[in-house]
Amino acid sequence: MKNIVIIGASGHGSMILDCVEKQGRYNVLGFVDSFKEKGTIQNGYEILGCELDLPRLTAKFDLHGIILAIGNNWTRKNMADRIGDIAPDLRFVTAIHPSALIGKDVKIGSGSVIMPGAIVNANSRIADFCILNTKSSLGHDGRMEEFSSIASGVCTGGNLTLGRFSAVSLGANIIENITVGEHSVIGAGSLVVKDVGGYSVVYGSPARFIRKRGVTDPYLSSDRKFSDLTALPMKI
Template identity: 65%
Template sequence: MRNIIVFGASGHGSVVLDCIEKEGKYNVIGFVDSFKRKGTKINGYEVLGSEFDLPYLMNRFNLDGGIVAIGDNWTRKLIVDRIIKVVPHFNFVNTIHPKAVVGKDVMMGCGNVFMPGTIINANSIIHDFCIINTNSSLGHDGIMESYSSLAPSVSTGGNLKLGKFSAISLGANIINGIEIGSHTVIGAGSLVVNSFGDELVAYGSPAKVVRKRVVGEPYLYSCKEQQISKEKILKKI
């Protein structure tokens, strides 16, 4: 098996690790994480250093590539950009849990994560660095632009078009033929019956626009924690 590393030793990183182990295509050497002490053990794997240690790690462990296990869409991009700056032609792999179902003629880019119980229906297109989370489904002919995500138990009808960096939150339902712009967040438990544009927060049943959204604004955990992490990342890019 080819040797890879996982970027991000958080809770999301543990779930991505589980997908990789169950899939059985790659041998995980360890984690890379700028915010955890080198040598820390996570799920039995060691934190090997930061992204700046990549050239050394690739040579020492004969690495074939890796995957970025960061749940927040914008922060995931910052980490990807940082990796590419250090190793311009780094190989980003996909991981597909064996209990995920991938339909006929599905096309996908790189760096994607398909969690257990996900269903990607026929003729869908998933670009780069997307997350389709536990028990969520993408309807037929759906399109997910790069760095977009479906949270656990999201259900989408056919012909969804989800823009770059946009997130559909826990348990939302999307009817057929919906288009959602870039950097938009659909709130948990929403029922989406209309299309939405860019940089919006919308939720409810039916979902309605609540306010505008700033590019890169956090949505997975506290603003303060997210901002501190982004500032640390940006200082090192």
């Protein structure tokens, strides 16, 4: 099996590790994390360094690819760009847990993650770097644009279009034929019955517009940790 590392040793990284191990396509060498001490152990795997160490790891271990374990959509994009500068030859691999149900004529992009018990119904399209979390479902002919995410327990009707960088939070429900614009967030437990514009925060049952949001506005409990990737050391 080809060697990969997981970028991010958080709880999300542990879930992705489980997906990769059970999928059985890649050999995980360990984690890469800018916020944890090199040499420490996470789920039986070593923290091998930070992303600046990727060229060294590639040469030492014949590293084939990486997978990003970063829940925040915008931060995940910034890290993908950063790694593209540091180690442009590395591939971003996809992880699909074997308990996920993938329908007919589904396409899933590189760097995306499909978690345990997720359902992707027929004719759906999942772009690069998306997350479909535990026991969530994407209805038939659904489309997730790049760097979008659907949290655990979400149920979506057919023909959803989820815009770039947008997030559907825990346990929300979306009826059929809904479009969600880019960089929007749907709050936990919401019921979405009409289209959602871009750069919006909506929640409630039925969901209503609450406010506009910026691309860097936090929406996850872990966001503070990754709030300023520009503070990390850059390749010279």
